[in-house]
Amino acid sequence: MEPMHDTSRRRILKLLGAASAVAGAISFGAMLPSGAARAQAPGMPLEDEKVADTMKRLFGGRAVQDAGDRIKVDAPLIAENGAVVPIKVDAELPMAPDKYVKNIYIIADKNRRPLNAKFALTPEAGKASIATNIRLASTSDVRVIAEMSDGTLYGVTREVKVTVGGCGG
Amino acid sequence: MSVGQVRIRVPEKAKPGEVVTVRVLVTHPMETLAFKDGKPVMKQYNFIHRVEATYNGKKVFEAEMTQAVSQNPLIAFPVKVNEPGTVKVIFHETTGKTYTGEAQIKF
Numbered sequence: 588m589e590p591m592h593d594t595s596r597r598r599i600l601k602l603l604g605a606a607s608a609v610a611g612a613i614s615f616g617a618m619l620p621s622g623a624a625r626a627q628a629p630g631m632p633l634e635d636e637k638v639a640d641t642m643k644r645l646f647g648g649r650a651v652q653d654a655g656d657r658i659k660v661d662a663p664l665i666a667e668n669g670a671v672v673p674i675k676v677d678a679e680l681p682m683a684p685d686k687y688v689k690n691i692y693i694i695a696d697k698n699r700r701p702l703n704a705k706f707a708l709t710p711e712a713g714k715a716s717i718a719t720n721i722r723l724a725s726t727s728d729v730r731v732i733a734e735m736s737d738g739t740l741y742g743v744t745r746e747v748k749v750t751v752g753g754c755g756g
Numbered sequence: 757m758s759v760g761q762v763r764i765r766v767p768e769k770a771k772p773g774e775v776v777t778v779r780v781l782v783t784h785p786m787e788t789l790a791f792k793d794g795k796p797v798m799k800q801y802n803f804i805h806r807v808e809a810t811y812n813g814k815k816v817f818e819a820e821m822t823q824a825v826s827q828n829p830l831i832a833f834p835v836k837v838n839e840p841g842t843v844k845v846i847f848h849e850t851t852g853k854t855y856t857g858e859a860q861i862k863f
């Protein structure tokens with residue numbers, strides 16, 4: 588191999604390395620949280636959390652009222668595969684501009700990090716109904732909590748039995 | 757299936773003022789953190805942490821997700837349609853990449 592070729596290759600690699608380092612720094616900066624809601628950039632490992640701490644972090648000690656029939660949760664009684672547990676939430680709660688369901692939280696008590704997902708709705712959504720697939724580490728209570736725009740919390744709890752856990756690790 | 761492929765399903769036709777359910781699926785591994793001897797192995801893991809949906813440019817839905825959402829996440833959410841338009845769903849990955857999908861709602 589000619590020495591000239593080798594140096595140019597090295598130079599290119601060096602340039603590429605510098606470019607990617609800059610790009611990395613920029614994207615990392617963009618990913619940094621704007622508020623205090625997220626203590627870390629997304630995707631970084633987070634501490635394990637007990638469900639009581641999650642509830643405290645999300646709702647700051649506000650009491651959750653039992654929603655009774657107003658929130659319908661469609662989840663399997665027994666999930667054979669914890670990696671894919673379909674869950675459907677239908678909340679019969681007002682969706683008027685002055686009072687609407689602002690957030691729907693899905694929380695699995697026994698997951699390493701109990702918060703599965705948070706869905707934010709607007710009055711334009713028309714009704715509070717969402718569906719998704721979640722992972723469950725083991726048989727656990729799954730809480731579905733609806734947060735109204737005025738801060739009221741309604742919740743229901745369903746137990747889902749899991750045959751094979753789905754959170755890896 | 758390639759990572760980041762977004763598929764959206766909406767009803768073929770809607771009536772003004774109707775609440776339609778938008779079902780959206782994205783092909784994504786939603787990496788979970790691997791543990792070894794009680795310590796996380798990877799420094800950063802790649803999953804979709806934020807989803808945004810707009811209807812005719814107006815934000816209608818947003819979700820924050822964790823790694824406790826299944827692989828190839830499927831989400832269904834409602835949109836009240838008053839005029840025909842486009843539903844646009846943007847998935848934000850923790851690496852900073854975004855994946856976008858669009859669907860038309862006709863009357």
